[in-house]
Amino acid sequence: MNIKRTGGRKTGQHPDHSSVKLLSSMEAAISVLVSQFKAFAGKDGSSDTLSRDEFQSLVVSQLPNLVKNASDPAAIDKLMGSLDENSDGELTFPEFWQLIGALASQQGGFSK
Amino acid sequence: MNIKRTGGRKTGQHPDHSSVKLLSSMEAAISVLVSQFKAFAGKDGSSDTLSRDEFQSLVVSQLPNLVKNASDPAAIDKLMGSLDENSDGELTFPEFWQLIGALASQQGGFSK
Numbered sequence: 001m002n003i004k005r006t007g008g009r010k011t012g013q014h015p016d017h018s019s020v021k022l023l024s025s026m027e028a029a030i031s032v033l034v035s036q037f038k039a040f041a042g043k044d045g046s047s048d049t050l051s052r053d054e055f056q057s058l059v060v061s062q063l064p065n066l067v068k069n070a071s072d073p074a075a076i077d078k079l080m081g082s083l084d085e086n087s088d089g090e091l092t093f094p095e096f097w098q099l100i101g102a103l104a105s106q107q108g109g110f111s112k
Numbered sequence: 113m114n115i116k117r118t119g120g121r122k123t124g125q126h127p128d129h130s131s132v133k134l135l136s137s138m139e140a141a142i143s144v145l146v147s148q149f150k151a152f153a154g155k156d157g158s159s160d161t162l163s164r165d166e167f168q169s170l171v172v173s174q175l176p177n178l179v180k181n182a183s184d185p186a187a188i189d190k191l192m193g194s195l196d197e198n199s200d201g202e203l204t205f206p207e208f209w210q211l212i213g214a215l216a217s218q219q220g221g222f223s224k
Contacts, residue, residue, distance in 0.1 A: 026148050026174040029141035030212060034220040036138050048222060062138040093222040097213045100142060101206065108146040110160060110205040 033100060036062055037093060049090035055080055066103045145212060148174055149205060161202035167192055178215045 023031065040058040041047045050058065059070045059079070069075035081087075083095045105111040135143065152170040153159045162170065171182045171191070181187035193199075195207045217223040 021177050023177060024174045025144050026212075027177055029144040030178070030216050030219060032137050032141040034216050038220060058138075062136045065133050065135060065139055066142070093217055093220055094213065097216065100138075101209045101213070104142050104146050104209065105205055107142060108150060108205055 034093075037096060046090070049092050050096060051090055052076070052080055055091055055096075063103065066107070146205075149208060158202070161204050162208060163202055164188070164192055167203055167208075175215065178219070 036058070037050070038047055040054045040062075041050045043054050043057075044051060056070075056073070056076045059067050059076060064070060067079070079099070080091065083091055083099055085095055102111065148170070149162070150159055152166045152174075153162045155166050155169075156163060168182075168185070168188045171179050171188060176182060179191070191211070192203065195203055195211055197207055214223065
């Protein structure tokens with residue numbers, strides 16, 4: 001896939017320092033989703049994956065309008081179970097991304 | 113999956129009219145991605161899918177920092193081909209969502 005390697009390079013490190021990147025609304029939205037995932041994933045242990053408790057606090061605080069019964073532990077266990085493909089008790093970003101895709105499809109009326 | 117059916121219900125239709133929903137930053141980001149997809153998909157024909165030209169104008173205007181050679185028709189054809197699972201020349205939302213997931217993984221440093 002033809003993707004630019006922006007990776008972790010900070011704008012300040014850019015040679016000519018003047019190229020502050022203007023993000024489009026879509027790029028800004030992608031950046032919010034990534035930074036929020038990292039903020040919750042970084043609470044304990046690896047900041048690349050969400051533990052069950054990190055997942056619940058993310059859902060309760062960041063997806064209150066889109067996920068039903070977010071504060072019900074059993075609902076969270078069920079939702080996490082449906083996403084945790086390798087059943088290691090942790091959600092990787094791609095596993096988490098499935099949930100965001102389903103919520104987005106739902107919101108857009110694409111999942112009939 | 114335990115998802116609230118917000119679907120197309122307008123806030124105004126809510127019985128007690130006072131419940132203007134406060135969206136979290138993640139919910140707002142999801143909503144931007146959905147509305148931008150619809151804005152470009154709605155230009156011609158079905159507003160549920162992106163034609164090749166709609167896809168190119170979306171990438172050029174909304175993903176300029178994340179997708180290389182966005183204005184190169186051959187690069188767009190190649191990128192679209194990698195996403196268009198059923199090769200019908202149109203991108204559904206789930207097919208498009210793969211690209212956003214790859215860009216997000218790339219930005220988060222999750223795709224090593």
